[in-house]
Every structure is written in C-alpha cells, then in structure tokens.
Amino acid sequence: MSTAGFNSQNGTGTGQAYVNGPSQNPVGLQQLPGVSYGMTHQPTYNPMQAKAPAPPVTGLYPSGPYQPVHPVSSYQPGQSLLTRPLIGGPPSHTPPQSASPGPRLPPAQTTPPPSAVSSSSYYPNPRQPQPMAPAWHYNTAPPPMGQPTSMSIPPHGPVPNHVNPAASSTPSSAPYSSAPPAHVSHSVTQPPGPGMPPTSLHGYTQPGPAPPPMTHMAPHTYQPSRAPYGPPPTCPPPTMKPTPPPTGTLMANATPPPPKADGTVAGNGPQAPNSYNHVDNKMAGLPQPGPPGRHLGHYPSLPPGYQNTSALHNAGPPMHPAMQAATQPYTQPPQTYQQPPGGPGPAQLSPSLAALSLQSSTPEALRVVNLLQERNLLPPSPMPAPTPCLPQDLQKINCNPEVFRSTLTSIPQTQSLLNKAKMPLGLLLHPFKDLSLPVVTSSTIVRCRSCRTYINPFVSFLDQRRWKCNLCYRVNDVPEEFMYNPVSRSYGEPHKRPEVQNATIEFIAPSEYMLRPPQPAVYLFILDVSHNAVETGYLNVFCQSLLDNINALPGDSRTKVGFITFDSTIHFYNLQEGLSQPQMLIVSDIEDIFLPTPDSLLVNLNECKELVQDLLTSLPNLFEKTMETQSALGSALQAAFKLLSPTGGRMSIFQTQLPNLGVGALQSREDPNQRASAKDIQHLSPATDFYKKLALDCSGQQVAVDLFLLSSQYCDLASLGCISRYSAGSVYYYPSYHHQHNPAQVECFQKDLKRYLTRKIGFEAVMRIRCTKGLSIHTFHGNFFVRSTDLLSLPNVNPDAGFAVQMSIEENLDDMQVVSFQAALLYTSSKGERRIRVHTLCLPVVNSLADIFAGADVQAITGLLACMAVDRSATASLSDARDAMTNAAIDSLTSYRQSVLTIQQPGLLAPACLRLFPLFILALLKQKAFRTGTSTRLDDRLFAMCQLKYQPLVYALLMIHPALYRVDDLTDEGALNINDRTIPQPRVLQLSVEKLSREAAFLMDAGTVMYLWIGRNCHPNFLTQVLGVPNYAAVPDNLYLLPELDTAESQRTRAFIGWLRDQRPFFPSLHVIRDESQLKPTFMQNMIEDRTESALSYYEFLLHLQQQISK
C-alpha cells in the first residue's frame, strides 16, 4: 500500500467504515478524535489540531496595521486608489509599484514548430513494466493553519467601525427538529428536456426579502393530503398498529453499530491496489494474491430466480464462433424458478426471469472487427451507454447510465478473471445531476441493519415482513410504516413503495439525521482587484452578474454573503444592517491576517441586500485607477477561511495572476521553450502544499473553494488548483481573458457565472459508495477529500461534478448472479433541509472472458483511464501515463485475441464494443492534457487534466474525441422536434481532414469549445443565409456569434448549436474559423486521425498496436 495515491485511503484500517454514514452530522465528525482525514500514512497531520479557537467576541480589535476607512461610496469613481489611507500599514512590505503593466494580450505563439519525432521514439518501451509510482508524499507535519494569533493580540484601541456583536448574531435557524409532513412526491428539480435553464433548480424563486416557506414544493404529489403513514383512507389494513416510535432503526441511524467484519462492503482486504500500478500490474499479468476464502454459509445465495436459467440463446440463429463463447454462461442447465412467497414485485424476481432475456446487443458487441480494414467505425450519432445484460424487469428500473455507469457492464466473477481481461474496473458517477426524481419524506428511512444500505429496487422480499439486503444479504425486518404504500394508498405492499421502484430517489431526512441545525447557505466572494485584474475588466462582469442574479442565489431567509477584495493588502467590507453605506476595512498586515469586524463581514442577504447592491455597484469603479500589481492571494484565502469557519459555506475566488506576495506566493515555473517538448513535461505537481493544506482545513470546516482563473499569463494552476481539488470545489479557467480583446471569453464567463450563481448547491455533504460484498472500492477521482475507505467529504456538491472510482474483486462472486452498487449523497439543501440522494446500480456477474468483453463500455473505460493517467502524470511522469494508456489498448486487445477469439485471423482484431478503443486512446494521447511535441501552455494542460477528472463522463468524452458535423447542408430529415423547435441531426464524421471539403462548412464540438470551420469555397448560400456575409473574404476575424437571420438555414444552424449547448451545464464558446484564423491550428490539432509532425496517424497507431500484439 505504499504506493497509495495521494487521495486514496485504502487499507486505512480505521475501523470506521460506517461511522460516517449519513446518520452522522458533520459537526460530530469534526469532533471525532480518530478521524484521520484519510491521511493515515501521515499520522502527524490532523487538521483538527489546527482549528482556531473561537475568537473572543469583544468590542475591541487589534488595531495594528488595520485601518478603517471611509464608506465605500465615499470613493469617487475615478479617484485614484493610491489615496486609500494605508495609515496603519507599514509601507515597507508593500512597496509602491511603479511599473504599470499594460493591457495583457494573448502571448504570441513564438514557440518554434515542434520537431518531427520518429514514431519509434514515441513509445519507447511500451511493454516495459511500469515502475512503481511513488506516493505523493505529504510528509511535512504541517504547522497549525490559520492560527488566529492576531486575535489574541491585546486590543490596542477602539475601532470606530465596530458594530455591536449582539446586533449581528447568527440569524435564528430555521426549524429543523420536526420532520415535515410526510409526503411522497415527484419533485421536478429540473424541468425535463434538453435545456438546463440556469434558474433556480429548486423550482422556486426568491421574491425578495420574504422567502417562500421552506416546505418542499412538489408539482406532482402522489398523495397531497395523506396522513403520515397511518392507515389508508379507503382500505384500512386488517390489523393496523400504531406507528412505532422511531427507535430501533433510527437510533441505529444515529449511532450505527460497528461494522461486522463480514458485512463490510469495502473492507481492508489484502488487495486494495491503487491507481495505475494496480492496473498496470494486472495488465502485466503480475500474480495477484488470491481471494480470501468465502464463507458461503454466511451469505446464502440469491433467490432461485436470480440463477441463470435460460437456454434461450440456443434457439437463436447460428452464431459466429466468437460469439459462442459469449453464450456459455447462458447455456447452463435451466434451474427451476420458485415464486417467492411475497408475491411479485420489481424488487422480487418475477417469473420473467426464468425466461432470462438476453440482450440482443451481446452478439453485436462481440462481432469481430478488423480495425485495419474497417474505416467507418464511428456511429452516426453520439453513442448510448451499453445496456447491462440483465433481465428486462431489472434493467427497466436500473439506474440511469448518465448518473451511474460501470466500465464493465458485466462484472467478472473473480479478480483473476478481471486480470485476464486486462480492462480497468470502475464506476463513473454524476451523482448530483439535475434530474427529475422522486422525493420521499418519511419518518423511517429503511436501511440494512448490518451494512446500512438503503432499501432499493434490487433487494428481495422474503415475505411481506422481511427483506434481504442485496449488498450483504442480511435479512431485515420491514418496518410497520413501510407496509403502507403512499403511491397506491394501499397497505401490505412494501415492494411497491417508491423506494423499491426507483433506482434513484431522494429522502428528506428526519431529525434523527441531524445533530445541529443544517447550515445556512453562505457565499463569500474573494476578488482580485490588482492592476492586472482591473485591466482584464472582469470585475464589471462579475458585479453585474451578481446584481442580476442576486435574487436567484439558492438559499432561504438565513442566506449570508460577504466580500473580500485583495491586491497587496486585504480589504474587507462591513455590510452590517443599519449602515448607510458599505464600509471598506483594509488590513495590510498580510503576514498575520485577522478579521477586523468578524460579525459584520458576513451578513444576512435579505436584511442587507441594499448594502450588498451598493457595494456591487461601486466596486468596479473603486479600483479603476489602481497601480497595485501585487497579489496576496494566500492571505486573502486565510482571511476567508477564518470568516467561513464557523458556518461552512462556499468561497468563490477570482484570480488574475500568479500570487506573488505573502503566504502561498508562487514563482513562474513555466519555460515557454519547453511547451512543445516531446520529452517529459515538468511542473505538473504543485510547487507548494500551502493550497492543499488550506483546502483540507476548509474541508474540515465544510467550506468549499471554487477558483475562477482569468489570466493571460502563467498562474501555476498545478498549485492553485489544489485549493479546489481537495475542498470539493470547481475550477474555471479563462486564459487570455480580456473584456475588449476576447469577447468570446467574456460571453463564456458571463454564461458560466450565471449558471454558477444560480445552480443547485448542496452543503456539508458526504458521499458513500457501497457495493456488494466481495467487491472493493479504491482510488477515487474527482474533487473531494477521502475521509475513510469509502466516504468522500464534499463541503459543497454541485450538479456539474463528476466522480470516478476504481474497484477490485476481493472475494470470488461464485454464487452471485448480480451485484449492486449504491451511492448515497447526504447533503444540506440551500433551503436548510437535510437530504439523502441514493442511486443504486445493478449489474450481472459473469464467469467467461467473452462475457466480460461483451459488456465492456468503451466510453467509460476511456473516461476512467483518463483519470488514472492524470494521476499517473503527477505521481510518475507524463511519458509513463502515455505508455500506460497505450498499453491498456494493447493488453486488452491481446487478451481478446488470445482468450476470446476461437478462430485466429490476420489483422488487428477487436470486439465491436471495443472497436473505438484504439481511437479513443490515440485521442487521449493527442489531448491537450497528455500530448507532447505540440506547443501547450502548462496551465492549459493542467486545466485539461482538471477537467478530465472532474467533468461527468459525457462531457469529458467530447473533450477527448470531439464530434465533427457538416453543417452547410442541414436538413429537417431525421430532425428532432423539441418544444416546437426543429433540431437537425447531421451525422458524426471522422476527425480527419479527408472529411473536410472546401465547398462546405463544418462544426466541431469539443465540449467546452466549438469551432465552425468555413471552407474557402463554401457555398455562398451558407455565407449569406447563415453568416450574413456576401463572400468568404468578408467573414470577420474573431466571429463568435452567429447573426440571428430570418432564414431557414440560419434557424437550423442556430437550433443545432443551441441544442448542443443546452445539453451541458457550461457554455461552450463558438469560434468561426477560416484558413487565416489564429485558431485554425487548434482546430486542425483535433483532427485526431491524421498524422502530425509529432504524432502518429490513426492508421499508424493501429499498425503499432498490431505490432505489439503479435509479439
């Protein structure tokens, strides 16, 4: 385990596998002495020790360098900021900056063209065993962070701006103690349809100072006026007992029993291998420790209905020899299906299981494809996720693959089988995706008493009163309340409850799930106001956007906001109710930061909205003339941490340059001459652990940090990004942002901000992923902190965050036909409700390599490999990561050829389901994150890496392999019709210049950016009717908006682009490209199938693979 990746907590052996379940309150968690924050290999670090004692509330504050100044509005627009009275601040450490940088322009691409690299040098030792990657050591015992030493300094004098703390006490919390009226509703948290309007995702709007009541509004109520789980009005049960008090289970919720050794979902077994080493070892065929012996007696097999039963397959048409292997598990002798005593239901195995219907996709998935011969492999439209080979009634209720997806839709029975397949096993999740989902309010949330799994569609009912857990197989009692079905208003049908009818469901947690009032929504904005920042002009956009959306910020009557600005000093804003104007307070002692008036810096939004609006109106002008070029970001973050620590919440940082003053100061590490290096890329790891340490402190206090980086110069995203990565924040990056020179970026920033400010948010969240006994989860990918073996700490969760995990098989799954995975996300809604969102995925277990290959999900495999390669790049090297990706393709296709194909043929053979695997691997090698030999700015590369780890799979795939469409001849044929809009559906083309035509126009959708390429001889009709220009020469440079022309062609084109944009939560900018355009090389670099000076063509890559496979 010494190779454990940085964020992996395998084998911690803390014995707390379940103590952090959703029944726990984060406050309680913070007080657990044993909680190690997963840093068990660095036992010296405990963020809890670094926590500052609560600052004494006194009427006096250290004066020191702190100097209250005039109300903000007393600054006149245009007044030089240099007149700000820095009276208290010794000027020694903030020397006036005379050098005033001019407007920043995009750096000229002066890098010489990459030198040609011979293909043989590209994969120096593809089959060489990978060296063990060192753990990313975090080996310095950190000093206590954010020590409030300044607060212990005796006050030196009165502070004029002091506000009586009593007047700013925390607003009374919303009621939380009593469970809301029981109801089950289909809560449409996001209007269905392709659009994701960035309005409040709760379906409410805040009208102003008086927020709506905190009741949950539900458009479709199953039973609006039902009494809480009493007897149904029309059909009372024969022996209705009063609802028992929530003792047993609920008490167990509050203090879960220690996990039983044999009920542990993800134990600390002998194999908790990690990250790339694990996969590489597997791929290299290194011996794996055998699985521990199974105690079959403890885990009775599934009901007979789960057994493989059908020989239906034999009745099909003659099969290809390669497909016959696929049928092996389904040609076992049929077994008798016995009707479970409880009657049919989705949670039980209906008789239709006996006629186990095989997915027709299985044969197609294993169709042999010779990649060297078949050229047109791309499906004409975006690929759907493969369907697991499950009985229809199980698959019908299975989890949406957009939310929960496995790299292998058929789980190997043993680790050795998985090792032979040489494909990574893992899950990709998008757990907080905007969804329409059922919401249940219940006084009893039914969970397995042994492993705490939430009841779900894949449990089995032994009878009306007992259900068997599908993860640990414990038999549990059905609580009395659960006997009543609020949907059908009938009694005695527990298997028809919404909890066992929906693989995705949300609970409003009863009060037993809380030990303190849920935290309010708290938003703190930290704004760079240095000269560089002012030059970019971002401050105007930010302030206007927040003004526009201030009533749509998710929250309730308790919502708080605050602002900090910084350059070489830190500026706070007193927004306390009763002030006539906001007051700016400047702290220039950045080495020992403190809060000047702790009680009036975070204020209730509803009570102080006018002051907030005043501030936002005046801020852009306030720093208009600043000449201050330094950036004390680290100190600003420390101040923000102090401000948010008592409540938790969200920090939003807007930074425009490399922090160069005080703690966390960074130096430029990028050598522009190395951008096009074909050798290893340096500086992919952070230069300092300051940002990571601070992020862990933030995580411990339920604070997430989102970073908006708007810069034309190197900012060391490798270091800065840690602040978001470990606090479960997001990173936004706008290279070369400038309000005049880069209008496309400005539009992008505006759209992203609107979404960011108004999207749904969950606070003080944790996510736990459980899986059926025998499977083990290790190595998580995404932005979070791993708190125990399977518990992710997410101070904030947002609907645009994706996650991935790797899995291993620790015990043979011999007697299992299906296994399940359950992700449970406990969070506090912006309305102060404690909620639990549960997703359960069910997958079949198979015992042949052919079946494993037939169930391979090439998109999910690619997404997981990308995450693993990002880790590998940081822990080992970029070339290691590249080799490992190439090896992944070689190894899996070798295994397929050697172990699945029964008839050997010449060529490079792949099963149809993996036919795109080499193409996707090549695309990864050419992706900005991993490419070599092509000029790539270090921050651009790091941001691409961030996105690959953080984006939900569907968006990451477009970044890896963009979609290319011809758009000058769009027709309504085959078009979609959505909300009376006709959306053309052109076919997806191969990424090759062969597909381009000078007479046409093509749209390339690369996820976060789109290119509209106009051929030199493009048909005039398209130019006039869509672009509104008379001819090719008249197409303007930097065109990023299509004119809204009243022509059919214009409407079709805009409808198609709008439809693509609507399907993602961020705003992809559009660039119209001509031959002369600066961006043309970028567009051409995405032509993945073509050869470049530094990279193989697709065909050459296939030949390389074939050569390696036939060795």
Ligand SMILES: [Zn+2]
């Ligand atoms: Zn269980």
